Amino acid sequence: MYETTLQEKKIEGAYFKEDMRRALIHEVGDVAYPSQVIDRYCTAFEKLLHVSTLTNSRAKIVIDYVYAVSGAVLPQMLDKFGADAVVLNASLNKHAVTTADREGLLTQLGHVVEALKANFGVQVSANGEQLILVDESGFPIRGEMLTALMVDMILTSNPRGTVVVPVHASSAVEQVARRHDGRVIRTKANPTALMEACQRNSNVVLGGSGDTGFIFPQLHPGFDSMFCIAKIIEMLTIQERSLATARSELPRVIHRTQTIRCPWTAKGALMRYLVETHPAQNLELIDGVKIGQPFDDNWLLVLPDASEPLVHLYANSGDRDWVDDTIRNYRHRVQTFVERQQEYHPAEV
Structure with missing residues (x-):
């Protein structure tokens, strides 16, 4: 259910002021726990990918969970598709990882990718919503570069498609879209606006940015780094290029x-x-x-x-x-x- 911004403010105002009627005991509903959530997600995940392409890719990737995200689902999915996933720092840590620690782990990830001659590496954060890529040379791809890279790869696979990005995204997005006769929609700089625009507009193939994470509207309206990783493997295989090559072809902005x-x-x-x-x-x-x-x-x-x-x-x-x-x-x-x-x-x- 989507609320307008005005409705959101009214609800938040009433909540924080405690200006609301308390529900009577018989009005309190039940807590429902949907069953087979992971199975349903995996089924939808698989339907939106070229499984044969993934299987033939024999990709090797390194995933760093930074002690903050459970790594239970993605490695199993990639193994099912024939990809080799090397997982780092997958245990949960009750202490938050500092920015300096995260940067150190990113450097470490680059060294591991180079040493294993992996196709690429990825550092996952925000409970599986956001990611930073590392190409085969160990170079980190994040922020505006990651936004442009994802737009380029998705529009190469989906010419004349529509992408949704926040208002502050670099003009590299429009330059890439012009190469593929694509369309760019810019929204307010908040996750809700991005999600709403992805659902409201037709032919949207990608939403989000390197800072917020990426939305694939055909799967669900949220940010999903797990599907993004599998999609990157698929696109690089079909397009027959490496992450470093794709990066080198981006506009200079x-x-x-x-x-x-x-x-x-x-x-x-x-x-x-x-x-x-x-x-x-x-x-x-x-x-x-x-x-x-x-x-x-x-x-x-x-x-x-x-x-x-x-x-x-x-x-x-x-x-x-x-x-x-x-x-x-x-x-x-x-x-x-x-x-x-x-x-x-x-x-x-």
């Missing part, structure tokens, strides 16, 4: 981001200021304020953070100097505006 502190009360005023000081034809207001010429790969996005008193700047271009100059200019403009707002409202933080 400079995409930088910076974060600036901005009080909650200044966010709305900042957005209005940006809208009022730029021509309407140069603005895109999907989420935040995106400034650039129509159909141009040079743009800057000012995006308020949804949960912190911050704004994020994203600058995108094929020209590194343009990106550096633009993000420096707008960082100064935003900081100056915020400081001026704080002079008027000194108690607000």
